[in-house]
Amino acid sequence: MQPDLTHVLIVEDESRLAELHAELITKHPRLQLVGTAASLASAQEQIRSKRPHLILLDNYLPDGKGISLINHPLLKEFGCSVIFITAASDMQTCSQAIRNGAFDYILKPASWKRLSYSLERFVQFRDQQRVWKVVDQKNVDSLYQLQGKNFRPETGAKGIDDNTLQRVQRLFLENPEQRYSVEEVVEESGLSKTTTRRYLEHGVESGFLQVELLYGKIGHPRRLYRKADDAGSEPQHAH
Structure with a gap:
């Protein structure tokens, strides 16, 4: 049985960053890029047509702020999760994202390792949700730990030639x-x-x-x- 792929939509109007995020996603065996949107309008259209599991969401977009999308009925209808990747460092935006269930909140400029770490945790999070049809307290604690686990940068040189x-x-x-x-x-x-x-x-x-x-x-x-x-x-x- 093939492992389930996590479908990802990138919402980012800076093409250079969108390309970097896309490259990272396409290299992951459990992630599939289903689209890239450079505006809120395009993002909403692609959520309807492509039904992603996960959205990498920027806050500053040409036609509004990404934070307005996070509590949009579309996300609830299709069960979309959000990883915020933004330069918005004000507490109001951050707390609004957390209150509305953002899986992660990453401040720009996001490091390659930090985003990789978040994507890997989300894949594990979805795997556990599918495996556990009924949960006990230990299972619930494990899910919360995956969502809230602190990132610790590696100090080694793994993969460095x-x-x-x-x-x-x-x-x-x-x-x-x-x-x-x-x-x-x-x-x-x-x-x-x-x-x-x-x-x-x-x-x-x-x-x-x-x-x-x-x-x-x-x-x-x-x-x-x-x-x-x-x-x-x-x-x-x-x-």
């Missing part, structure tokens, strides 16, 4: 004052966006890189990377 790591680091060592976007590192290194993002986030976690946020269009800060001031002048190795 030493040669690739040094290729990325060399770019920053040769230009220590330069700030690079993900796209600029992709162009310089020839790596895919997902791979580049993973190595950049590893660089931040290891202390080799630091992140600066450049705010342009409201709700869409750019994540720029540069060599950390206290990082050494030689490439580091994956441990």
